[in-house]
Amino acid sequence: MKILVSGKGGCGKSTISAMLGKYLAEKGYRVLIIDADESNPGLYRMLGLPKVKTLAEHLGGKKRAKILMAAEGKGELDEELFNWTLDDIPDEILAKKGNLAVLTIGKIEEAEEGCACPYGFLARKLLEGIKLQENEVIIVDTEAGIEHFGRGVDKHVDVVVDVAEPSLESIELSKKIAGLSESLGLKHILVLNKALPGVEEKLPVKPDVIIPFDQSFIVDSLNGKEVEPIDQIETLWKSIAGRIHLFSP
Template sequence: MKVAVCGKGGVGKTFIAGSLAEAFFRQGRAVLAIDADSSPNLALTLGLSPEEAQAIVPVAENEELIRLKTGTSYSGVFRLTFTVDDIISEHAKKTPAGPGLLVMGTVRTMGSGCTCPAHSVIKALVRHLIVERDEVVILDMEAGIEHLGRGTAEGVDTLLVVTDANKKSRETASAIIRLARASSIRDIRLVGNRVAGERDAVAIRSCARENGVPVGILIPFDPVVAEAGINGEPVVRDGSGALAAIETLAKTLTGDDGQGAGP
């Protein structure tokens, strides 16, 4: 299963992507998390220290990976397929949370150019990656809608569009859904985050209804998550309503909730 997580900046997209990857890992699945955001923070969500995160070689800078796995360079044609286990064992960074992590790439200095080559590599990786039944790939996409124009999320099975009750967040979610509908992605779900009450829930459900997509889950506002974010610490699983909701989402996506895996 290949799942992309996207949404407006600041809605909690990376927290959900990382927590979802960990939830799948706790199910006993092989999980590859791909940070496709040009401002990568997924490593921290998965338990790595800032120093460890800085030391990761991004895919866009890993010429050996590109050459070995595609048989070509940036300008050539991607010819080969490869497996999740292969990527995890050889090139992904193992994280304290369990999943393997690949970082797409980022602009490290001013004037160093755009991340378009990195997006091309990730697009090819996602398209050619062979995913077995008990394997999951989670992509933490760049905030906003630009990545859909690049086609970075092509080849995913499910697109999770994250929003909170804020009107601008819902407008961005609607724009993402419209663009995604023009792609090959068949399963698009809206995920509500930081839902503080019925008013928030109604706004998010209305957004889903207006765009003709199901609500994947409503994740409650969680002071445990807020406190962890302030302190820069991992979220303590016990007592976290947000993590419990994300565990439920993982079961829903794999059909382990008894209701099937959705569309």
């Protein structure tokens, strides 16, 4: 199964991706988290893992990714490029802990280096080509907003976990994400994060999962602590499994 986590900047996408990845790994699934956010560097820290070489670096850098992207536009790309299983992914681009691994597509490192489109291309081709077994799960932590829909990354996943916070801007974006997901035939699950008491009744949409605001997450982050799954992550997983009729390993 391939799960994409989407939402407004700062809503908690990486935190939820990390917690869900840990939860599933503890349940016996083999989990790969794909860091497709070109700016946020925090996912490794959240999981207590070291940074490793990115997929873009492994392939020869951003310029090489641009060449591959241009080749696809001309119909000249080798479509076997990412015809991988989880076992085929090179070790130098995987940070691992037990059943859990993280792969980063690429990061913006320099001023004026250009747009992140080549990284979106790599994420799309990787998700398109990679083959999973029944007990394997990919979680894609995306950049803020909905550009990944425009890049076609979402076309190759099974379900979109839409993370919103209790603000009008975030809820309006979630409505857009729901519509885009539906247009691709994807299951859509809405998670309301950082929820204060009484806020649910004021929402124009009904969340599938509600995660209360907890200041300890902020304190733990400032102290560099790993995240650990909370009870609502089990609820989230049950929502995902129920939507796609999945059974536990």
